[in-house]
Amino acid sequence: MIPNQWYAILESSEIKKGKIVGVTRMGEKMVAWRNTKGELSLMADKCPHRGVALSAGKLTGDCIQCPFHGFEYDTTGTCKLVPANGKNTEPPKALHVRSYPVREEHGFVYIWWGEPRDEYPPAPWFESIPDTMVFATLKDHWANHYSRAIENQLDVVHLPFIHHNTIGRGNRTLVNGPIATEESHWLGDHLLNLWVYNELDEGQKPKKPSEMPRPDRRPFLQFRYGNIWQNWIADGLRIVVAFAPIDNENTLMYLRYYHTVRVPVLRQLMGWIGSLSNLVIERQDRRVVITQQPHRPDLDIGEILIQGDSPIVLYRKIRRALIEGKKD
Ligand code: FES
Ligand SMILES: [Fe+2]
Incomplete structure (x- = not known):
């Protein structure tokens, strides 16, 4: 794949609120889901604790919960809860799931395939297609x-x-x-x-x-x-x-x-x-x-x-x- 480009890899309609979608794209296993505001998250489908597929887990409000030991991650991939350590213990910083830069436009989900940037170029599209179509x-x-x-x-x-x-x-x-x-x-x-x-x-x-x-x-x-x-x-x-x-x-x-x-x-x-x-x-x-x-x-x-x-x-x-x- 050419690096540092946007790629249309899914349609927005494939990721319904409340659903967890596991897919393989760009040669990697990924999991897509939305928080309660409908914001999309696309992340590596692998729990950093012991490697289980997060796509086999469930959604708990604004987090995705790993099915193995219940660790919870927000849309940025930050771990918010390690149940075994208690809810008043801050999760270790190293517990972070890789989350991909995404953009939803024209009904497509675009992934940025490359180095993260402060500012991204526009997602590729054909402006000649009127919105009325x-x-x-x-x-x-x-x-x-x-x-x-x-x-x-x-x-x-x-x-x-x-x-x-x-x-x-x-x-x-x-x-x-x-x-x-x-x-x-x-x-x-x-x-x-x-x-x-x-x-x-x-x-x-x-x-x-x-x-x-x-x-x-x-x-x-x-x-x-x-x-x-x-x-x-x-x-x-x-x-x-x-x-x-x-x-x-x-x-x-x-x-x-x-x-x-x-x-x-x-x-x-x-x-x-x-x-x-x-x-x-x-x-x-x-x-x-x-x-x-x-x-x-x-x-x-x-x-x-x-x-x-x-x-x-x-x-x-x-x-x-x-x-x-x-x-x-
Ligand atoms: S493998 Fe995910 S919480 Fe343990
Ligand atoms: Fe053809």
């Missing part, structure tokens, strides 16, 4: 590294093959460009924009990105590091994916179908139809993408890439620079 979410598990799943969403060459009977219909196998650009809006922000110009092969040579006219429309696809992607189908229709890393071999995909139909029953119907079509398309991808070797891509893994793969190369270059700390 609503969404339905589909979750699906992919057995591969999250960056393979991201690369698949930047892969314009695969469309007429994997999706020959859905979004890649029409046999547009020839890949002009594509045009891929990078933008940054604040320190540490990296946004990829992608325009797709696939067409029927009638014997013409594919145009290089430099031969393509300047795009006169919004990008078809956008990716914002660490892990969110948008397909701009129309102003009132978008697909957003958060690629939540479970560990190096597993990814949980949160696929959101954004639309503008707010009338109750129609809204559900739209969400259902949108999620069904997302499921069909992403399962077409999943079947193939999970077979890629090695699981974790990089710049130097020996793949023989072509012109149409340029967005993937750009993604890998930025990823590598961020990992090596060479990019702001």
Whole structure:
């Protein structure tokens, strides 16, 4: 995982007040819960006393109680009570659970993966999505590294093959460009924009990105590091994916179908139809993408890439620079 970034790893609605949710994300076991004010806590799922999973415990007001010996921890991970020492004894300072910096925005729970800071950059999002839009979410598990799943969403060459009977219909196998650009809006922000110009092969040579006219429309696809992607189908229709890393071999995909139909029953119907079509398309991808070797891509893994793969190369270059700390 690239350090010092926000990652969308859960949806807020998955952590209901009064419930304890144990998950694996970023290769670590974590426990999520809320205090009585509804404030979210995300911490290591391991009691510092003798290693029991806190997710097997229970909530006692504003604390989570370990099921083994009843030690209680607040949302910051500070131990507030060691029952065996009595309620009038201050718990030892060393009894502290690692708690992760989190932010809840746009219905996602973002985790800060890196060194704690006094001030954090904004959580990555697509400001082009108006607040008036609503969404339905589909979750699906992919057995591969999250960056393979991201690369698949930047892969314009695969469309007429994997999706020959859905979004890649029409046999547009020839890949002009594509045009891929990078933008940054604040320190540490990296946004990829992608325009797709696939067409029927009638014997013409594919145009290089430099031969393509300047795009006169919004990008078809956008990716914002660490892990969110948008397909701009129309102003009132978008697909957003958060690629939540479970560990190096597993990814949980949160696929959101954004639309503008707010009338109750129609809204559900739209969400259902949108999620069904997302499921069909992403399962077409999943079947193939999970077979890629090695699981974790990089710049130097020996793949023989072509012109149409340029967005993937750009993604890998930025990823590598961020990992090596060479990019702001
Ligand atoms: S292991 Fe958690 S209180 Fe003992
Ligand atoms: Fe695909």
